[in-house]
Amino acid sequence: MGETLSGKKVAGEVIPELAAEGKKLLDRGIQPKLVIIRFGANPDDLFYEKGARKTCGQVGIAVDTRELAPDADTAALLKVVGELNDDASVHGILMMQPFPKHIDIQAVRNKIAPAKDVDGMSPFNEAKVYENDPTGFPPCTPTAVMEILKNYKIELKGKNAVVLGRSMVVGKPAAMLLLGEHATVSICHSRTADLAAAARQGDILVAAIGRARMITGHYIKPGAVVIDVGINVDKDGKMCGDVDFESAAPVAGMITPVPGGVGSVTTTVLAKHVLRAAAQAKA
Ligand code: NAP
Numbered sequence: 001m002g003e004t005l006s007g008k009k010v011a012g013e014v015i016p017e018l019a020a021e022g023k024k025l026l027d028r029g030i031q032p033k034l035v036i037i038r039f040g041a042n043p044d045d046l047f048y049e050k051g052a053r054k055t056c057g058q059v060g061i062a063v064d065t066r067e068l069a070p071d072a073d074t075a076a077l078l079k080v081v082g083e084l085n086d087d088a089s090v091h092g093i094l095m096m097q098p099f100p101k102h103i104d105i106q107a108v109r110n111k112i113a114p115a116k117d118v119d120g121m122s123p124f125n126e127a128k129v130y131e132n133d134p135t136g137f138p139p140c141t142p143t144a145v146m147e148i149l150k151n152y153k154i155e156l157k158g159k160n161a162v163v164l165g166r167s168m169v170v171g172k173p174a175a176m177l178l179l180g181e182h183a184t185v186s187i188c189h190s191r192t193a194d195l196a197a198a199a200r201q202g203d204i205l206v207a208a209i210g211r212a213r214m215i216t217g218h219y220i221k222p223g224a225v226v227i228d229v230g231i232n233v234d235k236d237g238k239m240c241g242d243v244d245f246e247s248a249a250p251v252a253g254m255i256t257p258v259p260g261g262v263g264s265v266t267t268t269v270l271a272k273h274v275l276r277a278a279a280q281a282k283a
């Protein structure tokens with residue numbers, strides 16, 4: 001049975017370090033502040049916001065929310081982003097995604113100030129991920145994947161890493177971050193010819209496809225490190241990952257659970273980014 005990689009353990013170790021950084025900023029008269037923008041109040045966003053507020057509260061970050069009407073247009077969103085860009089008391093801006101379909105995502109990505117873009121949306125921060133430049137803000141979720149691998153001292157250099165999923169938010173940046181650590185990376189997607197065979201090449205397997213429990217033990221190389229990014233709801237209304245833990249855990253060497261895996265670390269990465277943005281704003 002593979003060892004469980006606990007995101008809760010990782011978060012538990014990182015939060016005291018972040019709290020110390022938050023205190024240092026407060027001692028210098030800087031109140032780090034994050035503003036969350038969301039459309040309406042859908043349960044997924046509220047769940048994530050609750051976690052973000054809890055983590056930020058633990059490390060001394062103030063959090064505000066700007067709620068837009070679900071039918072607010074791109075101009076309304078750009079106006080809010082512009083105000084927050086110009087507000088020196090705001091260090092980080094987090095926009096809940098996915099946006100409503102009528103929003104021009106490209107315009108929003110171009111508008112957010114890169115220095116406040118703590119979830120790595122802007123083309124500027126995206127480029128830094130591809131350049132392996134650590135001064136940028138990569139998106140929080142793939143960074144959480146890396147935090148778990150780092151915390152458990154999993155060697156990446158020279159290993160085959162297979163990323164399932166190629167979204168701009170998770171799959172592609174995860175692949176670039178793994179490449180930056182000298183893994184040999186393959187990216188799979190819905191048109192990959194034989195997904196199971198491709199996945200079984202992975203010493204490290206990152207699943208980010210949004211398909212409840214699709215990745216069974218059959219997809220896993222014996223002894224592989226399996227990181228499950230998926231957050232899905234199964235037919236019984238239970239939260240589950242993209243990996244079928246029951247069949248995967250006996251094959252894997254190490255594996256993250258859902259819940260209690262990547263999701264538990266994502267908000268600590270967010271908090272870390274806000275603290276860095278606050279420190280850099282005053283540097
Ligand atoms: P997404 O934008 O829907 O992208 C899904 C990717 O998976 C796409 O590249 C798609 O391929 C691929 N895919 C879908 N079905 C597939 C299949 N049957 N076989 C192979 N590839 C398939 O999703 P996302 O935003 O990247 O999120 C992925 C998962 O992570 C979701 O479960 C989401 O809820 C979760 N998530 C978790 C966190 C966290 O903090 N833990 C944060 C964000 C997202 P194509 O490109 O070919 O369509």
